[in-house]
Amino acid sequence: QSALTQPASVSGSPGQSITISCTGTSSDVGYYNYVSWYQQHPDKAPKLMIYEVSNRPSGVPDRFSGSKSGNTASLTISGLQAEDEADYYCRSYTSSSTLVFGGGTKLTVL
Amino acid sequence: EVQLVQSGAEVKKPGESLKISCKGSGYSFTTYWIGWVRQMPGKGLEWMGIIYPGDSDTRYSPSFQGQVTISADKSISTAYLQWSSLKASDTAMYYCARSLEVAGSGDYWGQGTLVTVSS
Numbered sequence: 001q002s003a004l005t006q007p008a009s010v011s012g013s014p015g016q017s018i019t020i021s022c023t024g025t026s027s028d029v030g031y032y033n034y035v036s037w038y039q040q041h042p043d044k045a046p047k048l049m050i051y052e053v054s055n056r057p058s059g060v061p062d063r064f065s066g067s068k069s070g071n072t073a074s075l076t077i078s079g080l081q082a083e084d085e086a087d088y089y090c091r092s093y094t095s096s097s098t099l100v101f102g103g104g105t106k107l108t109v110l
Numbered sequence: 111e112v113q114l115v116q117s118g119a120e121v122k123k124p125g126e127s128l129k130i131s132c133k134g135s136g137y138s139f140t141t142y143w144i145g146w147v148r149q150m151p152g153k154g155l156e157w158m159g160i161i162y163p164g165d166s167d168t169r170y171s172p173s174f175q176g177q178v179t180i181s182a183d184k185s186i187s188t189a190y191l192q193w194s195s196l197k198a199s200d201t202a203m204y205y206c207a208r209s210l211e212v213a214g215s216g217d218y219w220g221q222g223t224l225v226t227v228s229s
Contacts, residue, residue, distance in 0.1 A: 003154070036215035038155070045205055045222055046147075046155065051215035089155050093213035098171050099145070104154035 004102035011108040017078040020105045022090030030071035034093035037075045085109040112136040114220035129192035132206030139187035140164040142208040150202040196227045
């Protein structure tokens, strides 16, 4: 099972919006609404930011939003802040009853 | 307060065995899945497998099937990840995370256990 495809890096200035894509197949992202997104700062454990495509856990700012179209899920961060600089990973359930992560995207806030 | 507390860092030699742990507290341990995630130095997250402590139902990523064993002891609210013969390529940070369903998101994560395998 192959990792989901994410861009290696994205960047944006404070206050701007950025979108990170996560492309899978019709056997994972395209079939199930079990796509989640995680933020990881250096030397820290990952933190859940979005679950089931577009739901935010309590405490996650509403600047973070998720969506899906076909085999591609997306994470959008609006009103970028310096503390958003981190690595971001998507994850999806698969038809093999397993889970798979994306390769990760490094977000740089300029 | 929900917590997943993992065992401490380990330094091992190739060929040695190892079992690391993840202890849950602040919630019903038997009603959530516990998954394990590997992160090799400077690399991304990799899903290894998951266990339901309530009945020990276990699933593995094809990449890790046969390479590791996931288990749980519900009497002490602890999940385990073990190796019978470590390799240098097992050097990584390992995280545990809980989820309500096997397909679900990991809402709480452990702090990570660093495993170093070196001769």
